[in-house]
Amino acid sequence: MSTINDTHPTLVNSIWSTDQTLVRNVLLAIAGSIALWISAKIQVPFYPVPMTMQTFVVLVIGMSFGWRLGGATVLLYLAEGAFGLPVFAGTPEKGVGLAYMAGPTGGYLVGFVVATALVGWLAEKGWDRGILTTLAAMVLGTATIFAFGVFWLGSIIGWEKPVLEFGFYPFLPGAAFKIALAAAVLPITWKLVNKSSKTPDADANL
Known part of the structure; x- marks a missing residue:
């Protein structure tokens, strides 16, 4: 059984193991930022x-x-947006760069970073191996994105307005689908x- 101190190889490390780790990571980061751009x-x-499908990605x-x-x-994806590339949903129609990022949806972008780090850490503890643990990790990651997004939105438009009706409730069914x-x-x-690889993971839990 896995413990909190165990560290497991990530899916990427299991699929693409190489001595040229820096080159691989740069290529993966660029490819990932492009996938985020497309998904938005x-x-x-x-x-x-x-x-x-952006939160899924x-x-x-x-x-x-x-x-x-x-x-x-x-962070690379956010840097691309900060420099004015139209990588976010609604850009360039709703603005670009730092002005867009400081707008009502900026909290969700911050939540992307925190949620990615959280689920990535959980994956390194083996949570991506089984259905139930992956489900739990995705719920936690999605909740993190919503928490940052809703708090930011409320700070921008004011808490006297129905913030949850604008930034949370309409997106719950889609979030549930992507989590599943x-x-x-x-x-x-x-x-x-x-x-x-013919090396089944003994720690897989369904």
Whole structure:
């Protein structure tokens, strides 16, 4: 059984092990930032509001890359946005750069970094191996994003307004869907990796 002090290899380290770690990490961070960019721009029809897959990508990057590389990837994405690239949802129509990041949705962006580090740390403790632990990690990561986003939104527009109706309730069904999807995808991916390497993870818990 895993303990809190155990450290497990990340999914990326298990799939792509190399001595050229710096080169690999730079390439992965760039690829991850591009995936975040794309996920922010694609809207999927859903009830009650359309959703993007960005929070899914954020948390999967965290759990696949680990907290250091995952956090660095999201920070790279935010740096691209800060320098004026239209990488965020609603850009350039709703502004770009630091002005956009300081707006009503800025808290969710901050939450991306914290949530990525959190789920990445949990993944390094083996939480990405089984359905239940992945589900729990994704719930915690999603809750972190919402906590930062709602607090920031309330600070911007004022708490006398229905902040939860603007920044939380409409997005819950989509968040639940993405959490369930991640809880299925990551353990399945681990099973495929372990099968291909013929070294099943004894700590996997379903």
